[in-house]
Amino acid sequence: MRIALGSDHGGFHLKAVIKEYLDQQGIENHDFGTYDAGSVDYPDYARKVAEAVVRGECDRGILCCGTGIGVCIAANKVPGIRAALCHDTFSARAAREHNDANILTLGERVIGPGLARDIVATWLAAEFSGGRHARRVDKISAIENSYCGAKRPS
Numbered sequence: 584m585r586i587a588l589g590s591d592h593g594g595f596h597l598k599a600v601i602k603e604y605l606d607q608q609g610i611e612n613h614d615f616g617t618y619d620a621g622s623v624d625y626p627d628y629a630r631k632v633a634e635a636v637v638r639g640e641c642d643r644g645i646l647c648c649g650t651g652i653g654v655c656i657a658a659n660k661v662p663g664i665r666a667a668l669c670h671d672t673f674s675a676r677a678a679r680e681h682n683d684a685n686i687l688t689l690g691e692r693v694i695g696p697g698l699a700r701d702i703v704a705t706w707l708a709a710e711f712s713g714g715r716h717a718r719r720v721d722k723i724s725a726i727e728n729s730y731c732g733a734k735r736p737s
């Protein structure tokens with residue numbers, strides 16, 4: 584599995600923790616920045632990661648900012664993205680099983696590194712359940728397509 588990683592300055596340290604965890608686990612990952620703690624704008628990094636996922640360059644993405652909220656809102660503007668902000672392992676599992684979330688977002692100012700690692704591990708291990716959940720995810724795509732057409736970033 585190829586993971587796209589991204590953060591703003593508010594999530595920079597947590598992204599480093601997650602990158603180290605993925606490297607330890609032997610999980611391929613691509614870091615789309617930011618690469619230092621200088622102030623940047625979170626939509627820029629959410630967009631890079633979201634586009635890498637919808638283009639199929641990476642299978643899933645993980646985004647960090649101070650709260651996890653800004654990157655989640657921004658990533659969800661990219662057609663085909665289902666980004667989920669999860670600060671507990673129950674939600675992380677459900678985000679995959681029920682919502683087929685292709686991006687996980689986390690807030691460095693909200694949770695510590697240990698819980699973040701557990702959330703990432705849970706989210707990476709969980710799979711989409713399909714069935715009735717597929718019907719619901721299809722309805723999310725239908726809402727998206729009614730506003731955005733079938734356009735996907737190329």
Ligand code: RB5
Nearest residue numbers: 593648649650651652653
């Ligand atoms: C940056 O100060 C902060 O606003 C950002 O990291 C994030 O929390 C926004 O949602």
